[in-house]
Amino acid sequence: MSTLEIKDLHVEVSDEESQKTKEILKGVNLTMSTGEIHAIMGPNGTGKSTLSQTIMGQPAYHVTQGDILLDGESILDMPVDERARRGLFLAMQYPAEIQGVTNAEFLRAAINARRADDDQISVMAFLKELDKNLALLDMNESMTERYLNEGFSGGEKKRNEILQLLMIKPKFALLDEIDSGLDIDALKVVSKGVNSMRGDNFGSLIITHYQRLLNYIVPDVVHVMMGGKIVKTGDADLAKTLEKEGYAGLRDDLGIDVALVDED
Amino acid sequence: MNAVESTETLNAALVASATEHRDPDWLVAQRTAALAQIEQLRVPKFHRFTYRDWNLLDHRLLWQASDPTLAAGITQASDHGQIIQVGQTTVAVNLPQALRDQGVILTDLFTALTQYPELTKPYLNQIIPATEDKLAAYHVAYLNGGLFLYVPQNVVVDDPIEAHIVQDSTQDGPQVSHVLIVADQGSQVAFTQHLTTQGTRANLVNNVVEIVANDNSRVKFASVDELGRDTLTYFNRRALVKHNAEVDWAVGLMNLGDTLGQFDTNLVGEGAQTETKVVAITSQDQREGINTRITNRGKHTVGNILQRGVLLGTSELVFNGIGDIIHGASGANAEQENRLLMMTPGTHGDANPILLIDENDVIAGHAASVGQVDQSQLYYLMSRGIDRKTAERLVIRGFLSTVLSAIPSKNVQQQLIKTIERNLQNG
Numbered sequence: 001m002s003t004l005e006i007k008d009l010h011v012e013v014s015d016e017e018s019q020k021t022k023e024i025l026k027g028v029n030l031t032m033s034t035g036e037i038h039a040i041m042g043p044n045g046t047g048k049s050t051l052s053q054t055i056m057g058q059p060a061y062h063v064t065q066g067d068i069l070l071d072g073e074s075i076l077d078m079p080v081d082e083r084a085r086r087g088l089f090l091a092m093q094y095p096a097e098i099q100g101v102t103n104a105e106f107l108r109a110a111i112n113a114r115r116a117d118d119d120q121i122s123v124m125a126f127l128k129e130l131d132k133n134l135a136l137l138d139m140n141e142s143m144t145e146r147y148l149n150e151g152f153s154g155g156e157k158k159r160n161e162i163l164q165l166l167m168i169k170p171k172f173a174l175l176d177e178i179d180s181g182l183d184i185d186a187l188k189v190v191s192k193g194v195n196s197m198r199g200d201n202f203g204s205l206i207i208t209h210y211q212r213l214l215n216y217i218v219p220d221v222v223h224v225m226m227g228g229k230i231v232k233t234g235d236a237d238l239a240k241t242l243e244k245e246g247y248a249g250l251r252d253d254l255g256i257d258v259a260l261v262d263e264d
Numbered sequence: 265m266n267a268v269e270s271t272e273t274l275n276a277a278l279v280a281s282a283t284e285h286r287d288p289d290w291l292v293a294q295r296t297a298a299l300a301q302i303e304q305l306r307v308p309k310f311h312r313f314t315y316r317d318w319n320l321l322d323h324r325l326l327w328q329a330s331d332p333t334l335a336a337g338i339t340q341a342s343d344h345g346q347i348i349q350v351g352q353t354t355v356a357v358n359l360p361q362a363l364r365d366q367g368v369i370l371t372d373l374f375t376a377l378t379q380y381p382e383l384t385k386p387y388l389n390q391i392i393p394a395t396e397d398k399l400a401a402y403h404v405a406y407l408n409g410g411l412f413l414y415v416p417q418n419v420v421v422d423d424p425i426e427a428h429i430v431q432d433s434t435q436d437g438p439q440v441s442h443v444l445i446v447a448d449q450g451s452q453v454a455f456t457q458h459l460t461t462q463g464t465r466a467n468l469v470n471n472v473v474e475i476v477a478n479d480n481s482r483v484k485f486a487s488v489d490e491l492g493r494d495t496l497t498y499f500n501r502r503a504l505v506k507h508n509a510e511v512d513w514a515v516g517l518m519n520l521g522d523t524l525g526q527f528d529t530n531l532v533g534e535g536a537q538t539e540t541k542v543v544a545i546t547s548q549d550q551r552e553g554i555n556t557r558i559t560n561r562g563k564h565t566v567g568n569i570l571q572r573g574v575l576l577g578t579s580e581l582v583f584n585g586i587g588d589i590i591h592g593a594s595g596a597n598a599e600q601e602n603r604l605l606m607m608t609p610g611t612h613g614d615a616n617p618i619l620l621i622d623e624n625d626v627i628a629g630h631a632a633s634v635g636q637v638d639q640s641q642l643y644y645l646m647s648r649g650i651d652r653k654t655a656e657r658l659v660i661r662g663f664l665s666t667v668l669s670a671i672p673s674k675n676v677q678q679q680l681i682k683t684i685e686r687n688l689q690n691g
């Protein structure tokens with residue numbers, strides 16, 4: 001079993017134009033283990049993507065206080081690629097496009113990055129695994145010969161993130177709005193992909209705005225984030241309550257002083 | 265020593281050396297005429313690139329034999345045309361009998377000048393005349409090696425003809441070499457060359473390619489230039505493209521030393537075409553300036569330039585794309601795209617489209633960019649566990665891919681990819 005612990009995490013970004021720094025995460029605490037699925041919900045601009053990017057190691061986000069531990073070891077000083085090889089994966093809200101590099105070539109490089117130089121995956125084994133996962137995600141084989149995310153539709157990009165997840169098999173997957181822009185069939189397919197990973201050696205932190213995704217990927221724990229902190233934690237029913245009542249009710253119940261977007 | 269005396273001395277030495285080498289009289293005459301002009305002629309102009317302190321003239325016409333084992337690493341071919349040269353020494357010419365029977369000629373240049381004067385004399389140094397500039401004149405005066413390829417009327421050569429040309433820098437002396445390709449009417453051929461250096465002497469290379477593409481012929485020229493760090497290179501590669509003929513260039517400039525280069529395609533015949541594709545990587549404190557020109561002279565001529573360059577270390581790379589549309593070339597089409605990717609902050613890149621259009625009825629367009637590597641792309645790749653070096657290499661390879669995929673021979677493509685990897689590692 002592996003654990004991912006976020007302890008009193010404070011994170012700043014500096015705005016490129018104004019050169020001013022702004023604190024976004026203001027003391028996040030969260031612990032999860034493999035075998036568990038956690039969901040994070042919360043209003044726009046509250047810091048959900050910031051949390052996932054900080055865990056992954058995006059250089060724009062500066063940790064000013066607190067720690068992130070993977071199996072008890074701090075990962076704050078590790079570069080992005082090392083965190084990935086240690087078992088972290090981030091399905092991004094906005095995946096990059098890379099011209100001239102095929103999806104298949106990229107996937108092989110990612111898999112081989114985790115293996116010793118004298119133990120690189122064979123073409124046969126790679127293709128077998130690829131075909132299996134393409135079938136699971138209802139993806140056309142031709143997608144793998146296309147350049148990485150280049151010209152992919154919104155939904156195709158999301159599916160492609162999940163394809164990478166299935167090929168790379170991380171310990172912890174951070175899924176940032178993997179459901180946004182998906183039609184109902186695609187939502188089911190993507191959920192099927194994530195569910196196929198479920199098991200003792202896999203944990204996931206799912207960021208979403210919609211309860212609907214959680215009907216397909218039923219979480220063990222649901223967190224609500226507001227104003228850069230986790231303000232409430234519960235079981236799958238918490239998401240249902242939120243769906244009905246919105247964030248304003250919860251905020252007022254808890255007496256939190258944050259402005260929600262629709263109130264501006 | 266005053267200038268007159270020194271010119272006389274140089275001339276005497278040049279004639280003596282050429283005569284000793286048994287050059288045909290007409291060539292000796294070309295040499296001396298060229299030498300007489302070197303002093304007055306200007307060096308070629310490279311927009312936004314200075315090379316004033318480069319010594320691109322080495323006034324020695326030396327005849328030197330080279331050790332053929334310097335080419336030991338090159339596999340000899342039997343199923344396609346191939347020529348292997350080390351310095352001035354031709355190590356092997358392999359030309360399948362079927363091609364010989366059809367009249368294809370592949371041989372070292374000086375053999376060709378004596379054996380086939382009717383095929384060489386009308387063209388040699390005519391596409392790039394000595395009168396053009398100082399470096400062209402120098403080339404004619406001090407020519408000391410090269411090869412000749414001739415493809416007769418309507419002959420179609422299926423497999424690329426390969427040239428492996430090893431610069432011998434285990435000894436001192438300039439390599440002034442010339443590739444002359446004549447494709448007769450309706451013929452088709454692909455020629456690929458691989459230029460490398462053995463040894464570490466600081467030598468000059470002055471390398472000229474002249475291609476004559478007669479009516480309805482088709483020539484694909486590919487080159488991987490991989491000359492050593494201690495070599496100072498000037499090259500000038502030009503094609504004369506006649507009625508409905510096509511000459512395509514696909515070139516990887518992977519030299520490690522300072523390099524000045526010109527590509528020039530002269531679309532003289534109606535309907536003549538070219539695709540000129542160039543990739544370059546510069547590294548360390550290397551400086552490289554490239555002029556890539558297409559002249560649309562004939563009606564309905566089509567010329568495209570696509571150049572991609574990657575800069576490492578503190579290197580400098582300048583791509584000038586020159587589109588010259590002559591009055592009367594109605595219906596001409598000229599497009600160009602020049603892009604540079606700077607991998608480190610200390611590099612200096614410049615991509616300049618220069619359009620000289622003297623005709624109304626044309627379609628012309630250009631795009632140019634000079635940019636840093638996209639950090640969000642690197643982050644994305646690294647977030648999948650790929651280390652920074654590999655991620656950079658993937659992004660670079662992707663950036664260069666449009667040109668790489670245009671290379672006609674799989675061998676050359678593989679060679680170029682290998683060289684790119686090596687150059688990126690040397691960074």
Ligand SMILES: Nc1ncnc2c1ncn2[C@@H]1O[C@H](COP(=O)(O)OP(=O)(O)OP(=O)(O)O)[C@@H](O)[C@H]1O
Pocket residue numbers: 013014015016024042043044045046047048049050051060
């Ligand atoms: N790189 C950055 N530079 C400047 N500001 C940033 C940066 N990243 C995030 N922010 C700011 O931090 C706040 C939190 O952003 P974040 O993307 O984490 O929100 P979120 O909870 O994911 O929102 P959404 O639900 O809209 O995706 C926002 O005000 C955002 O503008």
Ligand SMILES: [Mg+2]
Pocket residue numbers: 048049050093176
């Ligand atoms: Mg977000």
